[in-house]
Ligand SMILES: Nc1nc2c(ncn2[C@@H]2O[C@H](COP(=O)(O)OP(=O)(O)OP(=O)(O)O)[C@@H](O)[C@H]2O)c(=O)[nH]1
């Protein structure tokens with residue numbers, strides 16, 4: 001990350017590159033107002049410069065006085081702006097060429113192209129938002145479901161920051177009481193007993209445990225799940241994908257080996273964002289393409305929460321699926337017996353699955369019969385009995401969760417040590433460590449490395 005201290009002026013296209021009604025070029029930094037005024041010709045004759053928080057209607061011309069676009073320009077002086085610096089936003093038409101031309105014009109005036117997440121990073125560095133809020137901006141942008149929006153929204157409002165800060169303050173208070181005891185040991189009136197200390201740590205731990213619990217219960221509603229459809233050629237994997245999607249996405253033919261590559265689609269399964277992957281089917285004779293496909297399949301299986309073993313109920317299963325089922329175990333496997341509209345073969349794979357403790361459903365991708373059972377089974381296996389998070393529920397992201405896990409561990413050890421009559425200065429040091437962990441969540445304590453890692457995952461222009 002460059003120029004943490006001495007900040008230059010940066011610019012980027014803040015809207016996605018494609019055709020749309022409007023597109024936005026954003027400029028932030030000390031030069032932004034000046035740059036904005038230099039490239040802008042107001043439609044009003046009385047224009048006397050960019051006024052704060054007013055939309056100015058006008059035109060942008062290039063260096064050879066050619067019209068680039070008709071725009072609305074706004075100026076938001078710092079510190080009351082997204083970045084905390086002077087910001088100019090140019091609302092132009094949302095075409096990639098228009099946006100690029102305006103950006104190039106701005107860059108030609110000595111402005112630097114912004115890095116990914118740099119506007120939000122500046123907002124963070126200027127205390128416009130804390131780290132949990134900054135992260136929730138990215139979460140909001142990538143939200144795939146209503147739950148995803150709710151979860152990001154609570155954090156964007158600062159609810160997680162406030163909670164974590166409160167916990168930290170409680171521990172800081174405890175720490176200063178310990179320090180006072182250290183400094184004035186003879187003062188007997190207010191002695192902090194181990195019991196009291198233990199109880200107060202327990203209160204903090206309870207809140208930490210609640211957040212961790214929420215992660216386990218609800219993060220799938222935000223992050224979604226991945227399910228892979230695999231099985232022998234012609235079992236009807238692609239037909240099943242199409243049936244789940246509700247439209248014909250994958251090519252279906254009676255020729256074994258129709259699907260050669262893997263195909264990913266998203267569905268919304270009762271509020272849960274679910275990525276479904278249709279893969280090439282298995283058969284004995286494999287050419288090079290299918291071998292590559294199989295390697296890819298291993299990776300996908302590893303990343304997935306659930307593997308749907310799709311089989312044809314009308315034929316006897318030769319056995320290959322058994323090895324995979326045993327290897328993956330019943331937690332990861334859901335059997336899907338397709339073509340239930342045909343007569344069942346005597347040794348279909350469902351029998352074996354039942355005998356070995358695997359769950360399976362019978363359906364027909366063709367007629368749609370049994371699809372409800374599949375929906376139910378998928379929901380049950382992927383989210384169990386957890387319901388969607390209620391509005392306002394706080395759900396940490398994976399980074400915050402890691403820090404909360406460490407916090408819980410430290411609280412556990414500290415509680416265990418209380419019985420050992422450790423000297424107060426050691427206890428105090430331990431408390432300081434816990435406070436630091438909580439401080440890392442909100443970004444009160446952070447390193448350039450951590451910030452780089454977080455903000456580089458943002459999109460350019462945010
Ligand atoms: N009767 C019946 N036929 C089905 C059903 N589902 C799929 N089929 C037929 O089975 C054949 C194979 O279907 P696909 O969906 O292409 O099967 P696949 O598993 O994707 O096959 P590969 O991509 O070759 O591995 C096609 O002729 C489908 O029309 C079903 O529920 N009932």
Ligand SMILES: [Mg+2]
Pocket residue numbers: 237238239250251258259278279280281
């Ligand atoms: Mg297929």
